Every structure is written in structure tokens, then in C-alpha cells.
Amino acid sequence: MRNLKTQLLLCVCSFFLLSVHAQQPVPSPANAQRPDTSRRAPGMPPALSTAPKPYKEVITAKAETSKGIFWVHKVEDRFYFEIPDTLLQRDMLVVNRISQAPAGLRSGGSFFGYAGDQIGQNVVRFEKGPRNRIFLRTISYAEYAKDSTSPMFTTVSKSNVQPIVQSFDVKAFGKDSSSSVIDITDFISGDNDVLHFSSSLKSSLRIAALQADKSYVVAVKAYPINVEIKAIKTYGRGPAIPSGPGGGMMQGGGGGNMTMELNSSIVILPKTPMQARYFDPRVGFFAVGYTDFDANPQGVKNISLVKRWRLEPKPADIEKYKKGELVEPAKPIIFYIDPATPEKWVPYLIQGVNDWQVAFEKAGFKNAIIGKRAPTKSEDSTWSLDDARNSAIVYKPSDIPNASGPSISDPRSGEIMESHINWYHNVMQLLRNWYMIQCAPNDSRARQLQFPDSLMGELIRFVSSHEVGHTLGLRHNYGSSSSVPVENLRNKAWVEANGHTPSIMDYARFNYVAQPEDNISTAGLFPRIGDYDKWAIDWGYRLFPEFKSPEAEQSKLNGWVIEKLKDNRLWFGTETNPDDPRSQSEQVGDDAMKGSFYGIKNLQRIVPNIQSWTREANEDFEGMKTIYQEVVSQFARYNGHVAKYIGGIMETPKTQEQTGPVYELVSKAKQKEALDFLQKQLFNTPTWLLDQQIFDKTGQSGLTIVGAVQDNILNRIMSSRTLTKLVEAEAAAGKKAYGILEYMGDVKAGVWAELTTKKPIDVYRRNLQKTYVNTLINILNPPAAATASFGGGFGPAAPSLVSAEKSDVRTVVKAHLQRLKAEAGSAAAIYTDTMSKIHLQDISDRIAKALDPK
Incomplete structure (x- = not known):
């Protein structure tokens, strides 16, 4: 015993x-x-x-x-x-x-x-x-x-x-x-x-x-x-x-x-777990993981397995599958539509599910995923939304403007067992706001607060497809749209045939680059299941029966990925990288400066029409306020896309069988182009955004609105983290890098242009200049709660190694402030405009106090 x-x-x-x-x-x-x-x-x-x-x-x-x-x-x-x-x-x-x-x-x-x-x-x-x-x-x-x-x-x-x-x-x-x-x-x-x-x-x-x-x-x-x-x-x-x-x-x-x-x-859970597939950072799948004490004979290894459904041919069709014939899976993926869903949206939600069928055909399966109405009590009295065997798109009568696509998986293999996609009722307001702000100049149906059901239905279909993609295991591919030249986004024939991004899993909502004179239809404005999505499903769901373990298929998969990634449209850009300007939420095109320029042109078309487009009988001005704020947010987003180029580090995951670097600096020329864009579009006061008639009805303030956008971007591009990256880039690349001294001189030349021109400094510019000085003072004398070190290293996972006392950042900032103090004091002595004079005197005093705190 x-x-x-x-x-x-x-x-x-x-x-x-x-x-x-x-x-x-x-x-x-x-x-x-x-x-x-x-x-x-x-x-x-x-x-x-x-x-x-x-x-x-x-x-x-x-x-x-x-x-x-x-x-x-x-x-x-x-x-x-x-x-x-x-x-x-x-x-x-x-x-x-x-x-x-x-x-x-x-x-x-x-x-x-x-x-x-x-x-x-x-x-x-x-x-x-x-x-x-x-x-x-x-x-x-x-x-x-x-x-x-x-x-x-x-x-x-x-x-x-x-x-x-x-x-x-x-x-x-x-x-x-x-x-x-x-x-x-x-x-x-x-x-x-x-x-x-x-x-x-x-x-x-x-x-x-x-x-x-x-x-x-x-x-x-x-x-x-x-x-x-x-x-x-x-x-x-x-x-x-x-x-x-x-x-x-x-x-x-x-x-x-x-x-x-x-x-x-x-x-x-299955007695025999599904054969797992090892995670590959070059293809964007969610993963489960564990620490393996056997995989590394001289240590431990963290193992990640991708999350995916168990799709297998019927036993009678295995030989057909091996020959490359399309076969139906033994158990298809079925999503039921919550019976509580408003009837008029049900067909669009179903279509959003079925849109993925074309992607699974790339992996050898037909009718692999199906959207269905939930059976009625008379059709199946045992069916329940709570039954764990039933995956569903669940309608939630909520004012939360969101949707999400979580899934439940077997931790032993990554097999997805079930999913409940959350569709909050008020996601429709979010969709309206997105589409109006990005596409109203190109689609007259979007020039009103209440969209036609046909348009809202297509928007719901898009969200349905996106969230279903998550439940299939796919992560956001923030880098997908960066493979598309901005010029192609205005080419009617090209963009309507190929879409504005190769992935519906990208956060490249709609084609905001398109201009009214391009006459682009919704086929070139809306996202769709694209080339990357088909490739990702192929990689995740194609079976290789000759391999009996995830280890055995690893070499085959690696070679396959290397060959496929010769097509840049299949590139995956992670949503977790804070430094790579190719991987950004809600950016379209391969060049943020060009793309944002066209996006701002469309915003400039919208602002004069906000009052007429938001007019509703017997209503207050809340709709006008919402849409105006959406314009401001989109403008801030475009500038944020550009700001990421400064100090940017591109990350391209590779295995050792691939040539070339994993991490590369954004070129000096591209960083200077980004800074020039910000100087012209943002730091020079965007007067087109200031509509006093709107402010009179909504109670908003132009100073507050413009100041918030400027402060956010200025704090970002002058942060200790950004400046540290410039120092490290210069150490690595020498004169090819955008050095911190040259960079700060360029920023100052734009923000403080009045020191050269001696033109009166208006209130918007005075506020901008105060933010500039306060940002640098906080680097020199960090607030008590601030960290004592700067982020360092190439890549998002690099450790913080450079201490505040050791970094060149404080040294450069101190010298920069000393020079600015002298220039501001000299300019104040010759200015005749009273507000400009006392502003510069105040700036000089602030810097003096920061340089010699007592």
C-alpha cells in the first residue's frame, strides 16, 4: 500500500x-x-x-x-x-x-x-x-x-x-x-x-x-x-x-x-490536449504560458502557447486536407447572437462573423466559422446563453461606448474553449464619432448626429469582425497600416481594391487621408479582412499532420514566416511598443507627417460645419460640444502620431536565421521632419480650431483646448525619457543621430521664435513658452514623487540604467536654461509690448529660481 x-x-x-x-x-x-x-x-x-x-x-x-x-x-x-x-x-x-x-x-x-x-x-x-x-x-x-x-x-x-x-x-x-x-x-x-x-x-x-x-x-x-x-x-x-x-x-x-x-x-477539458503551437512575436496572437524546467538543460525557459480554437478535419477528410483541398472542420466555430439584441442589427453582427470565412479558407477550411441567430425556445428549449458550450455576441444595454472580445482557453494547450463578445449598446455613439470625424468630408451620410441604419449597420459589422478576430486569438496589429504608402490611400482604384490597411485588427479605423476630390467610396474608407488577417489565420490554424509536437513543427513554421515576411503587408507591429512610430493606434499610412497633414485638412473642413451638422430640433448643444471635442481629440491624435518619431526606435522581431538588426533608430531626417510638422501645425497656434460661435454655445475655452494639446505634445517630446533616448542614440550612431544639443536648439528656435523676430508674443504663445520652461525645470529639479532615473536602452523592454545624476540630460537642460534666461532677459529690455515684456521677465525669474533654488 x-x-x-x-x-x-x-x-x-x-x-x-x-x-x-x-x-x-x-x-x-x-x-x-x-x-x-x-x-x-x-x-x-x-x-x-x-x-x-x-x-x-x-x-x-x-x-x-x-x-x-x-x-x-x-x-x-x-x-x-x-x-x-x-x-x-x-x-x-x-x-x-x-x-x-x-x-x-x-x-x-x-x-x-x-x-x-x-x-x-x-x-x-x-x-x-x-x-x-x-x-x-x-x-x-x-x-x-x-x-x-x-x-x-x-x-x-x-x-x-x-x-x-x-x-x-x-x-x-x-x-x-x-x-x-x-x-x-x-x-x-x-x-x-x-x-x-x-x-x-x-x-x-x-x-x-x-x-x-x-x-x-x-x-x-x-x-x-x-x-x-x-x-x-x-x-x-x-x-x-x-x-x-x-x-x-x-x-x-x-x-x-x-x-x-x-x-x-x-x-x-479534453483528455488529450490539443497540440499546442509555440508563440511567435512576428505573428500577433494572444498566448498562455508557463515556466518549463526541462526545455533549457542549464536553466529555465518561459514557454508561450498561442490561443486558438481546435479546428481539425473530419476523419474522412484528412487525406483531402493533406492534398490541399478545402474541407469543413469536424467542429466549426459558431457564434450565436444574443436574443436580446435589437433585431435590425442582427444581420450585420452575423455578417461580421461570417466575414472571417475567407481567412480560414487560406488555412484549408471552409465554413469554419458561422454566425447564427440564437434558437428560440420552440426551436431548442435547452439552449442557454449561459451554457459554456455556446459562444455568443452578448448585447449589453449600457451607456459605455465600447466592445470587447475576450475568450476562455485551456491553459495546457491554448485551445480556446468559448467566448462571449461584449457589445455595449452605446458603442454606436463611438462609431458615429469616429466615422463623422474621419470620413464626413467624403461621405455625406455622416454629416448628421443620427446616422441612417444602413450606415450604422455597416459600422457595427466592422466592429463585430474586429472583436471576432480577438476571439480567434488575434491581437491588435498596430503596425499593419504602416505598410501602405500614403499616396495609395488617395488612389481611388488602388485603395478600393486593397483597403486602407492589410488588417482589420489594426486600430486604423477609417481612411482619414482620403480627400473629397479623390471621390473614394466606402470600399476605400472602411476596414476589411485583409492580407495580414488571412496570413495570421493561416499561420495559426493550418495543420501539419506530419509533426506530432510543437517542437517538431518549429523549424517548419520559422522558415514559413521568414519567407512570408518578404511581403511587407504581412508585417505585425505590436501594440505594446512605445518607441516604434510604425506601430501606432489609429494611424494610417507609412508616413505620419503626410497622413496627419491630410487628416488635418479634413478636420479644417469639418469645424465650419459643426453647427449645421449637429443641429437637432428641440435639443441643447451637447451634440455640438461632443463633436467639437472629437475634432480636438483627433487633432491631438495626429500630432501624437508625429511626436513618436522623435527619439523613435523601430523594432522588427527576428530569429537568428534572419539577417539585419532587430532595433533601428529612426533617421535624423525623419525626426527633424516630425519636429518641423509640430512647429507648423501645433506650436504655431492652430487658429482654424478656434470657433468662438461654438465656444459661446458650449462654454468651452480656446485657451484651455489648444493649451491642453500643446502641453501634452511638448511634455512628451521634451520628457526626460525622450531626451535620454537621444543621448543614447548619439552614443550609438554618432553624427548620424539627432543629437540632444541640435534637437533642443531646433525646438527652441520654433517655440521661442519671437526672441529673434521681436514680434509681440500673444497669449497662446506665452502659455506655450511657460509650459516649455516648466517642463525643463521639472527635469532639472524633479518633483518629490518623480523617479530618480531615466529610461534607457534600445527596445521597450530595456532596463532603466541611467541615473539622473549621471545622465547628460540634466547637464544639457541646465545649460539650455541658462542660455534661455539670458536671451529672455535681453529681449525683455527692448520689448515695447507690455505683456511680452513682463512675460519674458517672468520667464527669466522662473529660470533663475530653478537654477539657484533656496
């Missing part, structure tokens, strides 16, 4: 054995008489183990039974799981969601707290314990060793004992003692991290103790691969947290109770 230590160690290690290893034998009840070391869950009173009773005494004739992965029995007010021995030691995924949201859960502006929102996720395993007990463990996959025969496997397992979170008495054994009946009533009626809110989420939502007398189980239903538990839960609510020094309280109230309906799905 094995001792207890060995027994528990084998249970802990069973995940690492995966499907290629035999399941450990389950001890019979007669052989399970060992000391009981189990504990009840926190808050549960200790209970004495009682001997199992005959089956019919527990599951009586009154039982209501639901048959599926487990048999679920309801006997009067008690719920039982009948768990077959074959499902012991099997990994199961638990996903918890709000099925009916409580009033008052959401704080103002929160994206969370709606029906369908996920509140927890765990992997669990049932196993037999001593004295006729069934244990429930939660399983972690953070650390891993593959070879179960190696000493490393034993060492890792000993250091990663999986916790027992619940112990159940076996109430009865099933037929031939091949199943165990446990009473799960108290577990599902209570409150725990496995089936309900995670601890961290409870804290953030201020959810207090469960009110047991106001909570109850609604239903427990079994399905072929899952069990669904639905319960009404009433929780106390913690007090609201003060929002800040002013003492105001967060929205959402404080104290009292909240009642909600929660749904927990227990889904059996």
Missing part, C-alpha cells in the same frame, strides 16, 4: 503527465482508510465523515435527475453530483459569470458589472481521498516539467503541491461502485473562490459577506461536457471609497445589500 505522501504527490503531478501518460489508479473505498488531513473550506463548520449509505437511500424515488458529464440529482432541497470514477483526476475548467447584474454594482463609467461579465476562472480536479472523501483541488500551470521520469519532475512537483479547497463525504456509491455521490448543496449555496467572485474582484467591487438567508440555488443542470450552476446571491456592500482629497464618494453607493444571479460553468 502506498503511503499518504506518495498518494498526494501523484495526485498533484497528474497534470504534468497529460494525456500521453496513463491515469494513476484510483484507490477503492476499501483501500482508502488513511489518516484524514483534509479541512473544510473557510467559514464551513467541521463535519464528521459518515459511512456511505445504499444508493437508493440517498438518491430516492423523489430525485430529479439531469444526465450529462455528471449525473446531477435534486432530492427535495439538496443537490448531488454523481461523479464517475473515469472523471476523477480529470482537469475541469470553471468559468463564473454574472447572469443577472444587480442594481448599483457598476461605478460611474465602469466597463464591468453587466450580465455576461466573467467574475472568476479556475482549473479544478476531483480526486478520491481517505475515509470515503472526494477532494476538490485547484490546479495551477505556472511551472512545469514534462518528463515524469526525470528528477526535475519530482522536484518541481514537490514544490508545487496543488491546494485542496473542499472536501466532500461520499454519500453513496453508484452501480458497481464505479461512481461516487457527493452532496454539493452547501458548497454551491455558500461563497468561495471556485464558483463565485475571485478575492481580488470582491475587493475592487466592495463586495462584503454573503447573506445566506437571502441567497439560494436556482438550478443545476448537466450537459454532455459541462455542468451549469445558477444561483441567486445576496452580498453586503462595503462603504464607498472617497474619490480624492475633495472627499467626494465613488458612484455606486455604499453599504446595503446587492442581489444578483451568478452562473458557474464546470467544463471538462
Whole structure:
């Protein structure tokens, strides 16, 4: 007989054995008489183990039974799981969601707290314990060793004992003692991290103790691969947290109770995990990962596996697939449309799903993904939005202007098991704002606050496709549109044939470069499933049956990627790089200076028309204010795209089989071009943006609006981080780099042009110049809360190595301020314009105080 230590160690290690290893034998009840070391869950009173009773005494004739992965029995007010021995030691995924949201859960502006929102996720395993007990463990996959025969496997397992979170008495054994009946009533009626809110989420939502007398189980239903538990839960609510020094309280109230309906799905994970595919930073997929202690013989290696659905040919079609024929998958990806969705938008949402079919054909599958209406009760009385087998686009009647595409995956392989795409009702306002600001000069339908349903439907279709892409595993490709020459975006024939970006996963919303005289239709304005999307799906979903492991196919995939990336339209630019100007949110084209120039021209067409385009009978001016602010935000965005060139570092991930650098400096010429753009378009006051008639109706201020945009960009391009990158670039590239002295001289020449021209300095320029000086003073004398070091190194992950005292940045800034102080003082002496004179005197005084603080 094995001792207890060995027994528990084998249970802990069973995940690492995966499907290629035999399941450990389950001890019979007669052989399970060992000391009981189990504990009840926190808050549960200790209970004495009682001997199992005959089956019919527990599951009586009154039982209501639901048959599926487990048999679920309801006997009067008690719920039982009948768990077959074959499902012991099997990994199961638990996903918890709000099925009916409580009033008052959401704080103002929160994206969370709606029906369908996920509140927890765990992997669990049932196993037999001593004295006729069934244990429930939660399983972690953070650390891993593959070879179960190696000493490393034993060492890792000993250091990663999986916790027992619940112990159940076996109430009865099933037929031939091949199943165990446990009473799960108290577990599902209570409150725990496995089936309900995670601890961290409870804290953030201020959810207090469960009110047991106001909570109850609604239903427990079994399905072929899952069990669904639905319960009404009433929780106390913690007090609201003060929002800040002013003492105001967060929205959402404080104290009292909240009642909600929660749904927990227990889904059996495949006995044989899907063959994984290793993550490749050159193709943008989401990933799951773990630390592998076997992969590196002299250390450890972090392994990342891409998230994707299990698409496989039907057994009869495998040979056809190998020959390159299109085949239907054994199990297609199906997205149902939430029955609560307004009917007029349903066809557009379905089309947004089906648009991806062409991409899967590149991977060898036809009809691989299908959008469907949810069946009615008469068509299928068992269908439920909460059933974990059903992926869906979920409609949320919220004022939040957003949509999102999360997914649930098997942590062992990255296999996507299910997804609920969130479509918030007010995403339509977001779409209206985007399209009006970027395309109204080219599409007359967008010159009004209420779009025609036909236009809004096409916009919804675009968002649907984008979010479905996320659920297929695809990340944002911020760099995709940078492969398109700006000139092509104005070429009607080219852009209507190819689209303005090769990826719908790009944040290149619409073609804002197109000008009215180009006569470009919506085919050249809207995003679509593009070349990159087809390539990414091909890479992620194409099967190579000749390879039996992710390691075996790695060389094949690497060679394939290298060959494909000879086509620049297939390049992936990560959304996480803060330094590469090719990878930017909501930028189109290969040159931000050219693209932003055309975008601003269109904004200049919009501003004079805002009053007429936003006119609505019997309404106030809130719509006018919103659209004007959207123009300002878009203008700021265009300048932000340009600012990223200054100190820019381009990142092109490569393997060692590829030639050329991974990191490259943006050329000096391009950086100077970017600065010249900012001087002309932003630092020279953008008077076209100032419409006093709009301000008179909305209460907005031109000084505040222009100042906010200027301050943001000036703080960015004169930040210690940007200046440090220039110093490091000069150290690496010498005279080829844009050196910090030359750069700061160029910025000063524009911002302080009046020191040369002696023209009066107007209020907009005076404010800009004050921001300039304050930014540099903060570098010289950082505020108390500021960090004492500057970011350094090439690439977004480079460590901060340059201390404030050691960097040339402060030295240069100090000398720069000294020179500026002298020039401002000299100019003040000869200025006759009073405001200009006292402004320059003030500047000189501020700098003097900063240089010699006392």
C-alpha cells in the first residue's frame, strides 16, 4: 500500500503527465482508510465523515435527475453530483459569470458589472481521498516539467503541491461502485473562490459577506461536457471609497445589500490536449504560458502557447486536407447572437462573423466559422446563453461606448474553449464619432448626429469582425497600416481594391487621408479582412499532420514566416511598443507627417460645419460640444502620431536565421521632419480650431483646448525619457543621430521664435513658452514623487540604467536654461509690448529660481 505522501504527490503531478501518460489508479473505498488531513473550506463548520449509505437511500424515488458529464440529482432541497470514477483526476475548467447584474454594482463609467461579465476562472480536479472523501483541488500551470521520469519532475512537483479547497463525504456509491455521490448543496449555496467572485474582484467591487438567508440555488443542470450552476446571491456592500482629497464618494453607493444571479460553468477539458503551437512575436496572437524546467538543460525557459480554437478535419477528410483541398472542420466555430439584441442589427453582427470565412479558407477550411441567430425556445428549449458550450455576441444595454472580445482557453494547450463578445449598446455613439470625424468630408451620410441604419449597420459589422478576430486569438496589429504608402490611400482604384490597411485588427479605423476630390467610396474608407488577417489565420490554424509536437513543427513554421515576411503587408507591429512610430493606434499610412497633414485638412473642413451638422430640433448643444471635442481629440491624435518619431526606435522581431538588426533608430531626417510638422501645425497656434460661435454655445475655452494639446505634445517630446533616448542614440550612431544639443536648439528656435523676430508674443504663445520652461525645470529639479532615473536602452523592454545624476540630460537642460534666461532677459529690455515684456521677465525669474533654488 502506498503511503499518504506518495498518494498526494501523484495526485498533484497528474497534470504534468497529460494525456500521453496513463491515469494513476484510483484507490477503492476499501483501500482508502488513511489518516484524514483534509479541512473544510473557510467559514464551513467541521463535519464528521459518515459511512456511505445504499444508493437508493440517498438518491430516492423523489430525485430529479439531469444526465450529462455528471449525473446531477435534486432530492427535495439538496443537490448531488454523481461523479464517475473515469472523471476523477480529470482537469475541469470553471468559468463564473454574472447572469443577472444587480442594481448599483457598476461605478460611474465602469466597463464591468453587466450580465455576461466573467467574475472568476479556475482549473479544478476531483480526486478520491481517505475515509470515503472526494477532494476538490485547484490546479495551477505556472511551472512545469514534462518528463515524469526525470528528477526535475519530482522536484518541481514537490514544490508545487496543488491546494485542496473542499472536501466532500461520499454519500453513496453508484452501480458497481464505479461512481461516487457527493452532496454539493452547501458548497454551491455558500461563497468561495471556485464558483463565485475571485478575492481580488470582491475587493475592487466592495463586495462584503454573503447573506445566506437571502441567497439560494436556482438550478443545476448537466450537459454532455459541462455542468451549469445558477444561483441567486445576496452580498453586503462595503462603504464607498472617497474619490480624492475633495472627499467626494465613488458612484455606486455604499453599504446595503446587492442581489444578483451568478452562473458557474464546470467544463471538462479534453483528455488529450490539443497540440499546442509555440508563440511567435512576428505573428500577433494572444498566448498562455508557463515556466518549463526541462526545455533549457542549464536553466529555465518561459514557454508561450498561442490561443486558438481546435479546428481539425473530419476523419474522412484528412487525406483531402493533406492534398490541399478545402474541407469543413469536424467542429466549426459558431457564434450565436444574443436574443436580446435589437433585431435590425442582427444581420450585420452575423455578417461580421461570417466575414472571417475567407481567412480560414487560406488555412484549408471552409465554413469554419458561422454566425447564427440564437434558437428560440420552440426551436431548442435547452439552449442557454449561459451554457459554456455556446459562444455568443452578448448585447449589453449600457451607456459605455465600447466592445470587447475576450475568450476562455485551456491553459495546457491554448485551445480556446468559448467566448462571449461584449457589445455595449452605446458603442454606436463611438462609431458615429469616429466615422463623422474621419470620413464626413467624403461621405455625406455622416454629416448628421443620427446616422441612417444602413450606415450604422455597416459600422457595427466592422466592429463585430474586429472583436471576432480577438476571439480567434488575434491581437491588435498596430503596425499593419504602416505598410501602405500614403499616396495609395488617395488612389481611388488602388485603395478600393486593397483597403486602407492589410488588417482589420489594426486600430486604423477609417481612411482619414482620403480627400473629397479623390471621390473614394466606402470600399476605400472602411476596414476589411485583409492580407495580414488571412496570413495570421493561416499561420495559426493550418495543420501539419506530419509533426506530432510543437517542437517538431518549429523549424517548419520559422522558415514559413521568414519567407512570408518578404511581403511587407504581412508585417505585425505590436501594440505594446512605445518607441516604434510604425506601430501606432489609429494611424494610417507609412508616413505620419503626410497622413496627419491630410487628416488635418479634413478636420479644417469639418469645424465650419459643426453647427449645421449637429443641429437637432428641440435639443441643447451637447451634440455640438461632443463633436467639437472629437475634432480636438483627433487633432491631438495626429500630432501624437508625429511626436513618436522623435527619439523613435523601430523594432522588427527576428530569429537568428534572419539577417539585419532587430532595433533601428529612426533617421535624423525623419525626426527633424516630425519636429518641423509640430512647429507648423501645433506650436504655431492652430487658429482654424478656434470657433468662438461654438465656444459661446458650449462654454468651452480656446485657451484651455489648444493649451491642453500643446502641453501634452511638448511634455512628451521634451520628457526626460525622450531626451535620454537621444543621448543614447548619439552614443550609438554618432553624427548620424539627432543629437540632444541640435534637437533642443531646433525646438527652441520654433517655440521661442519671437526672441529673434521681436514680434509681440500673444497669449497662446506665452502659455506655450511657460509650459516649455516648466517642463525643463521639472527635469532639472524633479518633483518629490518623480523617479530618480531615466529610461534607457534600445527596445521597450530595456532596463532603466541611467541615473539622473549621471545622465547628460540634466547637464544639457541646465545649460539650455541658462542660455534661455539670458536671451529672455535681453529681449525683455527692448520689448515695447507690455505683456511680452513682463512675460519674458517672468520667464527669466522662473529660470533663475530653478537654477539657484533656496
